[in-house]
Amino acid sequence: MKKEFVVIGLGRFGGSIVRELIEQGMDVMAIDKFEDKIDQFANIATHAVMADSTDESVLRSLGIRNFDHVIVAIGDDIQASILTTLMLKEIGVKKITVKAQNDYHEKVLRRIGADKVVHPERDMGKRIAHNIVSNNVLDYLELSDEHSIVEIVANDHLIGNTIIGLDIRAQYGINIVAIKRKDDIIVSPQATDEIQKEDILIVIGADTDINRFEKKVMQSS
Amino acid sequence: MKKEFVVIGLGRFGGSIVRELIEQGMDVMAIDKFEDKIDQFANIATHAVMADSTDESVLRSLGIRNFDHVIVAIGDDIQASILTTLMLKEIGVKKITVKAQNDYHEKVLRRIGADKVVHPERDMGKRIAHNIVSNNVLDYLELSDEHSIVEIVANDHLIGNTIIGLDIRAQYGINIVAIKRKDDIIVSPQATDEIQKEDILIVIGADTDINRFEKKVMQSS
Ligand SMILES: Nc1ncnc2c1ncn2[C@@H]1O[C@H](COP(=O)(O)OP(=O)(O)OP(=O)(O)O)[C@@H](O)[C@H]1O
Numbered sequence: 142m143k144k145e146f147v148v149i150g151l152g153r154f155g156g157s158i159v160r161e162l163i164e165q166g167m168d169v170m171a172i173d174k175f176e177d178k179i180d181q182f183a184n185i186a187t188h189a190v191m192a193d194s195t196d197e198s199v200l201r202s203l204g205i206r207n208f209d210h211v212i213v214a215i216g217d218d219i220q221a222s223i224l225t226t227l228m229l230k231e232i233g234v235k236k237i238t239v240k241a242q243n244d245y246h247e248k249v250l251r252r253i254g255a256d257k258v259v260h261p262e263r264d265m266g267k268r269i270a271h272n273i274v275s276n277n278v279l280d281y282l283e284l285s286d287e288h289s290i291v292e293i294v295a296n297d298h299l300i301g302n303t304i305i306g307l308d309i310r311a312q313y314g315i316n317i318v319a320i321k322r323k324d325d326i327i328v329s330p331q332a333t334d335e336i337q338k339e340d341i342l343i344v345i346g347a348d349t350d351i352n353r354f355e356k357k358v359m360q361s362s
Numbered sequence: 363m364k365k366e367f368v369v370i371g372l373g374r375f376g377g378s379i380v381r382e383l384i385e386q387g388m389d390v391m392a393i394d395k396f397e398d399k400i401d402q403f404a405n406i407a408t409h410a411v412m413a414d415s416t417d418e419s420v421l422r423s424l425g426i427r428n429f430d431h432v433i434v435a436i437g438d439d440i441q442a443s444i445l446t447t448l449m450l451k452e453i454g455v456k457k458i459t460v461k462a463q464n465d466y467h468e469k470v471l472r473r474i475g476a477d478k479v480v481h482p483e484r485d486m487g488k489r490i491a492h493n494i495v496s497n498n499v500l501d502y503l504e505l506s507d508e509h510s511i512v513e514i515v516a517n518d519h520l521i522g523n524t525i526i527g528l529d530i531r532a533q534y535g536i537n538i539v540a541i542k543r544k545d546d547i548i549v550s551p552q553a554t555d556e557i558q559k560e561d562i563l564i565v566i567g568a569d570t571d572i573n574r575f576e577k578k579v580m581q582s583s
């Protein structure tokens with residue numbers, strides 16, 4: 142069953158959502174008030190419609206009500222973002238995700254019934270800062286406030302050692318869930334597997350334990 | 363050894379980087395050309411300086427050269443972003459990360475020597491679209507073009523079964539690396555562990571295999 146989405150606002154964030162939803166085989170109606178955006182998405186989205194989303198009659202005439210999920214990706218015009226969300230809610234849209242510009246904006250959006258509120262720039266800033274601090278960490282997934290899965294580049298201190306030899310689990314309380322070696326992913330590596338040059342270790346554990354391990358890895362590089 | 367960073371441009375993205383770097387214990391000089399931004403970050407950053415980064419004499423007088431890493435988070439003014447990057451490079455800054463607005467912008471930045479170019483809105487759009495498509499998937503980490511680690515909400519079809527009983531590894535070729543249960547993270551769950559209501563499964567595998575598993579999980583919910 143193909144899901145049907147509406148994306149309102151085709152800036153970098155909204156535009157990227159349209160592309161990815163289409164790539165995943167979804168139906169997407171893309172809406173923007175500027176013609177150049179509509180031209181840009183005419184061949185990408187299932188439908189591209191030039192409309193001002195703060196005009197309720199327009200929203201109704203497009204049959205927005207019948208879509209599964211509407212994403213409001215309007216940026217600088219906070220008033221338009223709030224008004225659009227309010228009307229989508231009144232029309233009876235089942236699921237509404239909205240991009241917020243700040244905490245105050247988020248508060249208003251939640252009060253009027255937005256199901257999900259996202260802060261793309263803020264979240265990505267956090268992510269990138271995290272990756273920047275330690276050069277060995279490539280990417281990560283936060284499992285909870287205290288646990289993460291982290292990609293760590295193996296350095297000279299680790300290369301040539303076996304997993305059991307490094308005694309990582311006992312020494313740091315973390316586990317290597319996989320090793321990225323060139324184009325391969327080695328899931329659940331054996332304790333006797335030797336770490337090679339350019340390996341990327343995918344480790345899981347408490348943030349404090351992972352940090353301790355990162356420090357150790359960095360120190361000696 | 364405390365690392366020293368400069369962040370130029372205190373919009374949502376740049377501002378979030380400043381906050382996160384400070385939280386991680388780093389030294390951060392925050393620069394913006396608008397006074398209200400400087401007021402906002404005066405008590406957050408190590409130093410907050412009002413300056414136009416396209417003015418080379420200003421950059422030199424601030425001793426930018428001696429910092430470990432400069433992040434250029436200027437948005438709409440692409441010309442200022444490019445000019446700033448060019449001068450940072452000429453001054454001899456070791457590491458420069460720049461936010462790009464589009465592919466053309468990225469191309470120019472790389473040509474003039476930016477070490478890392480990021481597209482926060484685009485990347486987060488992709489991420490959020492991915493999470494939106496399947497309601498059961500909460501978050502994910504791409505390990506390669508073909509492999510990921512994904513957080514999947516357990517549904518009625520899974521609850522009450524043991525991992526060995528579901529035969530997930532043989533049936534789908536994926537592994538459960540952890541289970542998120544309320545505030546706990548159970549790393550490397552036992553084959554005989556029973557999946558409980560509201561469990562979140564952290565699985566690793568090929569995207570095609572994970573998709574197959576997701577479909578199965580969703581179908582029957
Ligand atoms: N009332 C409206 N109806 C339809 N589209 C709108 C409306 N208001 C704004 N938009 C569109 O929303 C898009 C995103 O807005 P804007 O460029 O302000 O956001 P942004 O946060 O700077 O974007 P980015 O995702 O690139 O960071 C623009 O293309 C704009 O034309």
Ligand SMILES: Nc1ncnc2c1ncn2[C@@H]1O[C@H](COP(=O)(O)OP(=O)(O)OP(=O)(O)O)[C@@H](O)[C@H]1O
Nearest residue numbers: 262371372373374375394395414415436437438442
């Ligand atoms: N030449 C410059 N020197 C210093 N700061 C600058 C310069 N040009 C722009 N800035 C600052 O960069 C910040 C970010 O720019 P802008 O708001 O255009 O980006 P944006 O991409 O919309 O931001 P966001 O991260 O919120 O999406 C602004 O606070 C702006 O004042």
Ligand SMILES: [Ca+2]
Nearest residue numbers: 216217437438
């Ligand atoms: Ca903007």
Ligand SMILES: [Ca+2]
Nearest residue numbers: 216262437483
């Ligand atoms: Ca933006």
Ligand SMILES: [Ca+2]
Nearest residue numbers: 283286287348
């Ligand atoms: Ca954390």
Ligand SMILES: [Ca+2]
Nearest residue numbers: 504507508569
């Ligand atoms: Ca992928």
